[in-house]
Amino acid sequence: MQIVLSGALPEPPYASKLLPELEKAAPTLVRWLNQSQSTLQVLDSNQERCTALEYWQLQQAGFQPKPAQHSSAGLGVLWMQSQQNLTLAPEAAVWLGELVHISPSRDGAALIPAADLDISSEDSEALFNSSVAWFEGTGFSAEYVSAQCWRIHPPEDFHARTVSSALVSQSAVNHWWEQDTETRPWRRLVNELQMFWFNHPVNQQRSAEGKLPINSLWLQGGGCAAQFQSAHAAPYQLFTDLEDSLQQQDWSRWLEAWQLLEKNCFAPLQQQPPSVVLCGQSRLLSVNPQPAGFLRKLFASKKNDWKKQWSSL
Template identity: 45%
Template sequence: MTAANSYIVLTEGLPPATIAAEIIKQLPHYAPTLLNYLDQSKSDMTAIDLSQSRCTAFEYWQVNQAQFSASTAKHNAALALLLAAQQQNLSKLASDRPFWLVELVHIAPARDGAALIPAKDLLISQEQSHDLLRSAQALCEGTPFQLKPWSATHWQLLSDSDLPLSFASSALVSRTTVNDWWDQDPNSRDWRRFVNEIQMLYFDHPINQQRQQHGYPPINSLWPVGGLCPNAWQPQPASSVQIFTELSEPALRQDWGRWLEQLRMIDQQLAPLLVHNPSLMLSNTTHYQTLQAQPKRVWHRFIKPTPVWRNHWLAQS
């Protein structure tokens, strides 16, 4: 059950402006339940300056929901603390020490620059993570860095160096190129050197040989996440959120036919949830749209309210 004042989130549920007009034409057939709710809703659209947020619109929204203030740092710096809060691990952290995680990723040359595959798309087992961590820890000797276990997809990074709070989120990097976000700050020189050594270590690592034999991309690099001290920001409990991610893969592949089929299946699940009038959040990389059903008025029987969401959807401004 979805309670009042909760959110239903459709990641990549907001088609980019280039395809939005065509998608709207298809909604009556594929998503009549969602369409009816949208037509009754108040709409707001938020555009994200990626050069400032250094994370996707969905990540930006999540951090804002946890009452983060942009005056503290850019939104990307808050992502590690947000993850720790979601995993109920904040109490384990030193309050006055920058909290960093590193994410296990795959980086490979691409036509427009190096491409990154984030951990969530790599199917990393706990055993694989443990073996790779043990190898990396041996490499830490003589460097300013230490690595500690955290999860199958992330490790905690401890450092004597003051790393800059400028590393873009892996989700954003995966939608663009590594070259767009590879930090050349002098303060990250030691980190770049360390990552280069990690990449050489993992090139023919037994774990990666096994992964490639089974058709999986090698885990060949680490990507930093976070950098804020817990005493700079404590994520606040947000409203209840139910997240549908099924639209993300077809949207990122620009497979709009499959996107619509996935939306059809989501639409069938929405009917019992929308009875409770939750807020909706639809996102793409650079924008998110929030919608809240308006109370029905007597005059709505005679004059239908203007569905402003369509203008927002099409203009995305």
């Protein structure tokens, strides 16, 4: 069993300054890291177009992008496979329209993904049923899948460089909103839906309840199930307790989350150090226990450089 910690790896220069505080907040984890071998991956977000966690999950599942695809193309299949009782045709491209909130911000437009919007099945179904007619004659059609996402069926020759909503939520929509000719029909459809949803009864009720309106669909995916080569990915336990405070750069709350993880997760594990994956916004630190016995003695002379990798010094 691997432990995966999303939001655990700050970007430089914060990482080096926070390292002494981490050693105090999570001593058990630090002991594991000191007894292990580590590997750092620095991702190009513009190339992968997904978060470090999503990239790791796609790699674990064995996703193989086609030459013209980014890693983010596999997110539609990855999400669908996480749902129960869903069967995917191996060669069928999976595109998802995620219900999101987009609003103006200092740096452009900010996106809040479905996972942070508290969307009920009733709200999603009501929006879906009233919006189906808007897809007619566009070449696109929609299929209800869940409260958070609808499956989108585009024209057969449709291509798009999609990006994950989670990555967009960490920056600005303007940086990722494609303006190419090929995706113009989709952008036109989304603009029409945005206007239709502006005063939709669902959003009026959400506003009355103090919730943000659902005012856009964010397209992602494009890959197919046949591109996933790992039939039995290794199990892992994912902790997302650190994500929000890392994104907000609220380091006091971030360290408090580490203290709770130490108390509730790390300290109770009286065992050989487990494999741990620490995910940041664009970096992955994979930590694996050193071999036991004779091989461990061979590795013992090698300096463990996880602190250097953590701080990117």
